[in-house]
Amino acid sequence: SQQGEEDPQALSIQEGENATMNCSYKTSINNLQWYRQNSGRGLVHLILIRSNEREKHSGRLRVTLDTSKKSSSLLITASRAADTASYFCATDAGANSKLTFGKGITLSVRP
């Protein structure tokens, strides 16, 4: 079964607005990762946050992690039309376990 569950399933915003996407998971993790996918191509790794971290930034991306609530959020600030894509969270429970992906969030940024 899926470990990560993203919310909402789809999000449509205007260019320049911020986009917030959430991910919940069920078991203990080593880290949580966010990926992006354009038009059915391979996924691209965006950012990783370890279980002992609460917040991390990379450019216009900000990810938070609340291990007590088993949830993470990805914030894209000042969105651009080029940010239109599907976004997936993935949880890593550590060595000898596979990375487990959620079902993804479809983000549409209107120019």
Place this chain on the structure above:
Amino acid sequence: GAGVSQSPSNKVTEKGKDVELRCDPISGHTALYWYRQSLGQGLEFLIYFQGNSAPDKSGLPSDRFSAERTGGSVSTLTIQRTQQEDSAVYLCASSLDRGTRAQYFGPGTRLLVL
């Protein structure tokens, strides 16, 4: 190589035929994953190879699906007696089995079963 490569990029086959999909991971990556993605859907995990350990085959949907990884590098996913519901994009990813274990994806093979 520079990244994960997959071949063929597109494959059209007739129902009942066998197909082989190939994945060349990033050199030195000991973990390799196969996923399936139907149109507009999320990733469906198929199989996971990690080093010399026995592969995790828990995601293979039926015994028509099999995969092998020779020499700890190239992997082949084989689908026997293809069915129309096998039509999807098949994605391969590789990673180190230590550190962040971030996955690097290939461009996928788009399979269409007529």
